Amino acid sequence: HRDEIAPDLIAELLLIAADPAPAQAEGYVLHLYAMLLLARWRDSRAYRPLAELGHLDEATVDSVFGQLVHDSYGRALASCCDGDIAPLADLANDEEASVWARGAAVEALTLAALEGRTARGPAIDFLADLGAREAQLVKDKPDAGAELELLDILVSHLADLGAAELLPTVREW
Numbered sequence: 644h645r646d647e648i649a650p651d652l653i654a655e656l657l658l659i660a661a662d663p664a665p666a667q668a669e670g671y672v673l674h675l676y677a678m679l680l681l682a683r684w685r686d687s688r689a690y691r692p693l694a695e696l697g698h699l700d701e702a703t704v705d706s707v708f709g710q711l712v713h714d715s716y717g718r719a720l721a722s723c724c725d726g727d728i729a730p731l732a733d734l735a736n737d738e739e740a741s742v743w744a745r746g747a748a749v750e751a752l753t754l755a756a757l758e759g760r761t762a763r764g765p766a767i768d769f770l771a772d773l774g775a776r777e778a779q780l781v782k783d784k785p786d787a788g789a790e791l792e793l794l795d796i797l798v799s800h801l802a803d804l805g806a807a808e809l810l811p812t813v814r815e816w
Contacts, residue, residue: 645684648680649680649681649684649686649688652676652677652680652681652689653677653681653686653688653689653692655673655674655677656674656677656678656681656689656692656693656695656696657692657695659674659696659707660692660695660696660698660699663696663699663703663706663707666706666707667703667706667707674696674707675708675711677689678693678711678715678716678719679715679719681693681719681723682715682718682719682720682722682723683722685722685723686723687723687724687725688723689719689723690720690723690724690725690730691730693716693719693720693723694720694730694731694733694734694748695730696708696744697716697720697734697737697740697741697744697745697747697748698733698734698737698739698740698744699740699741699744700739700740700741701740701741701742701743703741704740704741704743704744705741705743712741712743712744712747713743713747716743716744716747717746717747717748717749717750717751717754718750718751718754719751720747720748720750720751721750721751721752721753721754721755721758721760724751724755724760724761725760726755726760726761727761728752728755728761728765728766728769731748731749731751731752731755732748732752732769734747734748735748735749735752735769735773736773742792742793745793746792746793746796749770749773749793749796749797749800750796750800752766752769752770752800753766753770753800753803753804756804757803757804763804766804767801767804767806767809770797770800770801770804770806771801771806771809771812773797774794774797774798774801774812774813774816775812775816777793777794777797777816778794778815778816781794781816794816798813798816801813
């Protein structure tokens, strides 16, 4: 009954992005099932609502997604990606968002490029630019642990994309 329930699942994601309070209630998981089902179906209508969820602050992302922010969120974003990297770039660039949601956006961009859902070149260019900015943040304030975590994620995903041409730059970071 995919065609019947998908619009309701997308609406659920939009509602939680607008007001995450219901998703923070004990035992509430409809939004998680929505994310996983829509990703399984590769429903691109869920792409932007899913990306919007990542812009929540660290504590809210943690309570809304739990462990799935690490295990499934990035893959769900990639599965729903419609080829436009702007929602992923916006999330990865959002310094107010959870570092784990930002990392999921980086993972999603990498997977989308590896799967051919978006072009590899622009994905690498974006990740290299973000890495340069994050490396500068780390240099400017050496106690910036979250930025270092994101930089580590970026380096790992650039390696996944086979961006060997960036190895000297990565070593500088």
